[in-house]
Amino acid sequence: MAKNAQDNFELNNSFYVHLHEFYKIHRGTIRKNYTRLSKAFLDFNEPSRPGSFLRVPQFEALEIYVFLKEFLDNKPVFQLFEDWYTSQSKFAERVSGISTVDGQIMQGDMFWEMSEKDYKGIFKKMKASNDGRLYPNYIFALTMGTGKTILMATCIFYDFLAGNKKGKDERFIQNALIFAPDKTVLQSLREIESFDHSKVVPPEYMPIVAEFKFHYLEDAGVSLNTMDGSKFNIIVSNSQKIILRRDSKGKSTVDKLFSSGKEMYQGLGDVEDEAMAMLGLDDDSIAAAPQDEADLVTNQRFEKIKRLPQLGIFVDEAHHAFGAKLAKDMGIKADNTANSLRKTIDELAINLKQAGTRVVGCYNYTGTPYVGKDVLPEVVYAYGLRKAIDNNYLKQVKLNGYSNTRHEEFLEIAINDFLAKADEIGRPENILPKMAIFGTTVEELTTEIRPAVEKILAKHGISSDRILINVGDAKHTTDDDIREFNRLDSPNSEKQFILLVNKGREGWNCRSLFSVALYREPKSKVFILQATMRCLRAIGDRQHVGHIYLTKENMALLDKELQANFRISTDELKEPDPNKETVHVRVEQPSIKVPIKRVRRQFKLIEKEDLKDGYKLGLDEVVLDDYRLIHETQQGLLMPDDIGTVKNRAREDLSFLKEQRTFTKLSLVADIARYINKPCLEIEKIIAATEEGFDGILELVNKFNEVLYDQVIPRLFKAMYDIESESVTEEFEVDLVKEPPIDPGYYPVTVSKDKIIRKSSLALAELTGKSFHLDNYCFDSNPERQFFWDMLHDKQVDKIWFTGMLTHGQSDFVIHYVDTETQRVRSYYPDFLIKKQDGSYVMVEVKGEHMIDSQNVRDKKDAAELMGVASGIGYEIVTGKSADSGSYDRAFLN
Template identity: 25%
Template structure:
């Protein structure tokens, strides 16, 4: 790569053949985390409301919410691009002024003329800590020595495994909720995909790959996706609609013939029913990774006349893999992604092939340990080599230490003494467990449990179990032995059921003896202790995962603890893995305090009663949709006849050619020997009854098999036309669009329906604050008023003192004091300004129905309120202003619709930002000005709701009330005239 050996020698000498470790997992995460925070505060972030909804809902942990923010940032701001592409575009680099850096003219000119080189250089000089440590100091040196001899694009692409598809890894420790995070991503993708069906960034369907070795332990945990409530991340009614859309297919049935080229794979049959479904959306496939990375089975049949296409060859090799590759808009989720390392290259090849077909939207990986079993290396050139042991496409990283401090059990890690034998460690560990947790019952009714891992089945059966029962006297009813069994020791009857029931209140087991089971992917929250008393009780590279099995939290927000006992060698391994993978140690974990890094929370309080804020009454347009059946029945026989007669128009044709090579001794050329039209092809078995069931299944319960039976003859005619016989078996002819034909058959039985809308206006009366929903928030600089002023307001409220009267009294006292001091000949030491109250305190009786307001998601909202309170057009009028924009805290939400030529389209609920109101003498509301403050990036998305507010809500309400009761004002943060517009509206509406 270097231009000359001499230069290469110089660089090699300068770097001493550097091979340095790249901490990409943390380094990329930190950069993305910071840029994400800036984006969420910016005007071009269109998901502020959604993120605020998720945080207000409060059902997810902070790490899950942060990961969702990162996901949305990369999906929307990063446009779902591969990491290497974002890198080359400078997405992860800070702006750098090369003129201010000590560079040679040659290097500066080169970087200015090469954007990719500049992106890598800018990234390499970013500082990663307070000590000024650079990201890639050695890469920086290499660029400064000889910039033109580095293949920048290739180096950056090598950072991220050279893949052309979007591939992101989210690293959360065990117990942090990776499965629920996966579910959140799925629902969010579907939410955006339904709003923008043609947007390629959002997936319609999903494939969940699990490592082959973890099938029995991970598939049960993946089924928790079914328990995930989409309303935690998406508002209703969209959440419930998406829940109904989801379809699960767990592809865990064994083949009848391994690598068969015949359709004997029940998993493939499951997938095949969806392949030709029009506008397929909401399908979730769960499959063992091994099933999609099998090597291609090359079939060499001398009697085969027709040359197979690449698709046919791939189908012969692995029909399941081939069919999955045809599922459109597919997002691939890889659970415990570090386990895919051994088959990683094959898996990438498969995904790359699907990506070339245009079906892959993104690949998302999840792992608690984002590291590689052996370090990988990237050659930059001239002897410089970057070595990394962490998975470099990690876009989100959450430390184990932070998780322990915030929600996991706090472990007490004990280490057996120097010469202690395994049974002695076992003895101490069990006694301590029974002392601390022997009577422990969690709030959900489960009992605390201790897992003891054994190196082999004979050791468990002949050494450990007899010692527990005989020497320690533990009742057999409290012990579960669970392993795979062998010729000598079989699995005990009921052991598997007991294992699956451990985390239920019915289980009274307290000690679980395990062999090669439960090292990871085992979701047993009531597990409270782990013992690894002997080297080899679990694989060396899995000591961290195994020891951490007992850290899952049982009772939300409870301070829980756990016990871990290790021999010295396992402890040394754990320490090494903690240092390499989590940048911590046993000593640090043992010294952790549960609250040591908890965020500072600010309590909030209601002022509704003090201000006597009335409810807001208004009229709401409500549109109800009713399906009207216009036909009692359809002429199914006639329609089926039409389908049959038009089948030939649906069939496509395929040409096949047979070629021979002609050689005259000097040259050779290819000649076409024969050319045929292919009229039938396909390898999927066809059965008439099964086909009828597929038609019924796709009808969404509007069609039954009994409905088809009177037309069995007509349907069989169609069936025989779209299938063909080969070797005595019938196959679907793939030249016919089977899915579309099935849909047409369903339509033949479906009476014509129309959607009728009923419109009514209902009267509503709602509160501006749901006091029960008012919770503490994390301290931030967007809380208004600040802590000091908030306390002043509370003090004035408690004393029931008017701030204006207080100021007047202070001013009078000052005048008297000044006169007295003058008579005594003393200097004037005070000024009235020193006693002046802050503006929020002065106007406290006309705003702040709760304290403080939280404007963390929009600095413009905070600025708007501050400016409004300062205006004379506000201060001189008997009007009040209340912030209404924090989702979940108010009932004043308006359901918006868009009027179409012949119907109404529901737009969803709109929560106005501010209400400026004036009361009548009886304290009821007289007039309300609804104010919406939006960032420039929200303009297009809000346009339809804005039209509804202006054209329908305001007009209809004012007609109902018989006077100008409501008005609506829309302000954008990029409009420099917004203060003038507000001032004019206040003076005209509240004249």
């Protein structure tokens, strides 16, 4: 480690990565500490669950959010870092040195050999960013287009549900205040209310979601209407002026008269003091008084927010909302002047604490973990631009730079190229592809750009009706234009060329935007990054390409901003990772079908005849000692020869200390009816017919409530019903892979080039008949690739198919199993299906050695073997190391 590691070492680039690695390694142990609600919420949003809504980066960020709350107790990042570095508290099991994660050898953590001096330097920087705050501050850095708004909503919903469940637990929020940097972003945040909440909230918790209340403070004149002490309020404000602000401008004589301030009474001698006393004014109240109507409204908002319990503060587009002083405020650079937003949050924290509640935490959502050359100290999760493109969450990028062109020449080249590309694109999701052209001023756009665009479109026979202008000026942008701007992603929108000035940066989520053109150098350097990246949002079933047209000068500016914000260059953005390739995987015809047998057990509930009077439930057989609270004492230590003696032992029944509900005849009937699903009158008749009767049952269950649910209800159910079961064997054929959508007609898979085996390979010319239900196989690891290659050349193998490649519902060859940890039904796709020479089948899973004995692998194995028994299909697990070396036992082929 370098001497000045704290200066040149990207501390959180290692900490947030290793925080996530710690979670992944210890996920099973960590989840055991979670409540049922947290487990259910995560299970419902798990991307591997069929029908789940969240993308992988959204879900990973949600996992970290829950991890910080449930396991790490909402501690500030600097405290987590200290615990993590010293392997104490919740990080006592931290991995150090060399270990394996997901089958890959890795260094356990980057700080395992860090000097104490270097550690203290980094810790000091971390602590400085949170020093003196009454709340923890976390940053989630997900690049644009990965779904920060939905992630924020999901985190708030989870927190509300957990806060409702846990009451006054200080780790969880009951109200949320969201700051948006401007009206454009605020409009995009309306998606928090409008999207289908059932996509991220388990059905059993949806009734609570109906109680959530949304408040939007778009204009200065809008007051906040929340009930004092209420919960489930989600307040969205585009204004940072919630704290009272003084008017620095002078006041006229009339203003002074109607402001009734102290100066009105000055110079009146004793009358001044009397008037001030009568009005309840003093020097402090005058200094803090609102100066105009707008200040009265913003102060009203602040006062209402102060009265809401357990407030969580969420900052959207945090890099923008904090302005130019973000780096200083976040502890990157020394500065004694905090910006107004941070002051507002700090002031809220102080006031809520005085009111007996608190700001639970501040959760910042931004597109990058970087500010200039530094990493923000409090980043807890990050997902970068390059990764989002590689994993098909964004469009690919093609940058077009031009030098020595005049304005109109540049526009004509860009528009002509876009129109040619638009013909190839068609209408993804039946939406017309769009192009955005940015001007630096309204005058430039209206007097130069618009006429030039109209002239160019006329050459192509395209009407100027295809043009939409949004410049924030009512002279040029009507209300109808705003409505059209907000419906650009609609199939009914016929606007195609969007002319903008300082619009459409953060918060403009136009997925049908395929191109951006920017000619003159903008005043804001970061604007070029924000504007050009707008066309990268994904649309349709395949990965498209976003085309960006820039002058040579603007290309240089973009390269600088990419380096500063994403640590990549325009060269890297132009071309995907040279070691990876997006393969268009197509289904070979005829498609492969496999015979499967599934055993399904059916249960029938047969109602018995009415119970005869005097039916005995047998409650006298219940061993009540199983329900007593027994206190045992022992005097001294017993030697082996003393076992069995009781002279040194004593037992005391303390069952009277147990909290017990006192049942009445009515409540007993109601509780039983709820479980057995019978009318109360019928239950009353049945209980009265038993030998024990109401008196006998009430006497027992009022001593030990558990007896009602453990003994009485099951015995009554058995007396009323018989259960018959039968096994039904179903035989059918399943497709190894489903046909992809007609458009595009293939499945896109991004994978390392060295892990691709193509059917068209000359080296496989004589062996392709033994495999390939797809034209290309893309392997996750070298052991899988090597195992396939070995089996392809093994004479005992008739056919081999790689079935672990498409695992998101594209195949019917799937095994459903119950995950022991979560008690949820999940889908499992074995890596390989082999048909042996005798016509029988065997499924093979290649798994890293460190995972062989995990509970999840055992659950999959049990389910696979159960299905295999019915279908005559074997199951085998091969370790990654032996698969790579070819040293595994091939007995499963015999």
